[in-house]
Amino acid sequence: MDAFFLQVLNGLDKGGAYALIALGLTLVFGTLGVVNFAHGALFMIGAFCAVTFRKIITLQQVALSETELSPWGTPLEIHTPYAQMWFGDFGKVLIDYSVPFSLLLAIPVMLFIGIAMERGLIKHFYKRPHAEQILVTFGLAIVLQEIVKTFFGANPNPQPIPQAFQGAADLGVLVGMAQHTITYPIWRLVYLLFSLGVIAAVFAFLRFTTFGLVVRAGMNDRETVSMLGINIDKRFTIMFGIAAIVAGLAGVMYTPILPPDYTLGMDFLVLSFIVVVVGGMGSLPGAVLAGFTLGVVQSLASMTVVKDIIPGIDQIIIYLVAVIILLVRPRGLFGKRGVMEN
């Protein structure tokens, strides 16, 4: 039973990442009607925002100690991060919490990249066939990957978890079980809560703001909205930026869990596409629900009990579920009729 709970938690956690990426993909598809294969690359760029932030914040002054000697007999080098010299204790906090703080860097950067991408390239592809949209964004994803590789190399860049969130939380105690029955890394719980928060924020933004109202109206009937004198294109561009931010934030917070390298985006891309299609193209609740469901299903399938019955099921379960859902419910869980069928 504990193993089951643990796997559900694991799945929700993984599902959080899937759901965030799929949510961004669906936002772009629902508003602009563009299939964005570069969305995984945005996730990856978000992750590298965290890497960059940490690199900047940990720039060090190196001084030679006058009294102490290193084991080799040379004067000992003392490394002091500039942040610590300038800001004192706040600098220490800044270094410790570099991952959460880099969210602040990621938001403007991702907004800028998203809007630049939309204005620079993707806007020319609204009227082109979906296949060409897929191809151009795929090419763009390769370019972005390679640019990141030029600057950061091909090796993974591990990021530390802030001190306060290291270790595992004993969740079993909270519900009255014996100690150490269900322990779970705290950072993963943080990630789960964070992804739920971001999802809630996106939905609230669309539901309760005037801007969101207009965007939703535009998703339903773009022409009528623009006839009412609203510059819907501009708002959709901003939505693209927001989708990029969502992907970027998901990437930033994921760095302590999986050290990012430049292929991170491609790894997540295929899965998140499957999530989107299973949820139904263009349906935001579908994307979120499918993200969490597939995450949990995948985790449950990797339990040894299940693997003993059907060997290898953990490797293929996501694809299997996707195939079954597409055959039984042609448009995914919440898809609308006539979307992307030709």
Place this chain on the structure above:
Amino acid sequence: MFNISKKDAITFLLFSIVVLTMPIWLAPLGASYPGLLQKFAIYALLAVGYNILFGLTGYLSFGHAAFLGVGSYAAVWSFKLLSMNPVLALVFAMVFSGIFALAIGFVSLRRSGIYFSILTLAFAQMSYKLAYSVLSPITHGENGLQLTLQDPRAIDLMFIERGSSLPVSSFFGIPMNGYAGFYFCAIILLIGFFIAQKITSSPFGMMLKGIKSNEDRMNYTGFNTKPYMLTAFVISGMYAGIAGGLLSITDPLAGAERMQWTASGELVLMTILGGVGTLVGPVIGAWIIKYFENIFSAWNESVLHGFFSFLPDNIESFVVLISSKFVGEGWHLTLGLMFVLVVVFLPGGIMEGVRRISAMFKKNNDAEKEVIDPDNIPKSTSGKGE
């Protein structure tokens, strides 16, 4: 069976000449060594086959790498169990990939559009993951399937003694490595190209094109499009299987990474880059990508220094610094940029570029008819040339 239109015959003739003389004209480009030439021929065949599905019917499959993998495994198993004869291996590769394509196609073709793409992608990824994990008794997982000295090779051992070294696939005594291997692949490519030409110009091919332009209308006029689609899918899968078989024939080592979705993605890139729906386009796309992957990626700074040595020193080192990001390790960047540019400006791929340029020349010729140009008077000499 062999009657084809005059235009097709000329295309085929020119294509054969280009392919068979590849060792000569690729020499100045530094790509004339057998290993790469074989790859050129094999991936060209793969792209020609993919184009039968994607080019003619417009169904974007993201799962063709699976057929390539199945073909490779089938060929290596035929080496291991029966004989080192490449023809037998190809037959096996074709049959197994055909059956595999039939099964996947039967399910995937129930949906169209992106749903079809995702279904094929899902099946290919499943095959890849299974080949890595549970099916490793058949695929030998990460190590890849290789020949060993203890293989049964039932047919071969009836005639010859077991050697002390690993056998090489041989076509009645001609070993299938080096240039002989290339010519074997090239001949298969030519046969495949010819069949693709026949399919394109046949009523069946017209049907597929009809499906591409409007499947609903085809259905309304009373055609059941499903069997046609399935046939196209299986044929295209068989091409991929044969290409996989050829990969195993030239180098008998089959690994699961051939089935990964990025391999399918590369195939799509090749087809688009060259020109979807044309016969020659995908071949050119395949050659360009393989050339980049093998030759361009080996360029390094010293090559660039040699290349830009005519420039003044300061400028030279700057130019080399910039351009070194695009070659060698960074060749993917060049590929990605080229790809984006092609999709943006030439949606029809390189073949559309060729068409536009030749159209421009034609216009020029028309304009020059007014002004008498001694080089252009006889109409017969102004043609496309090669």
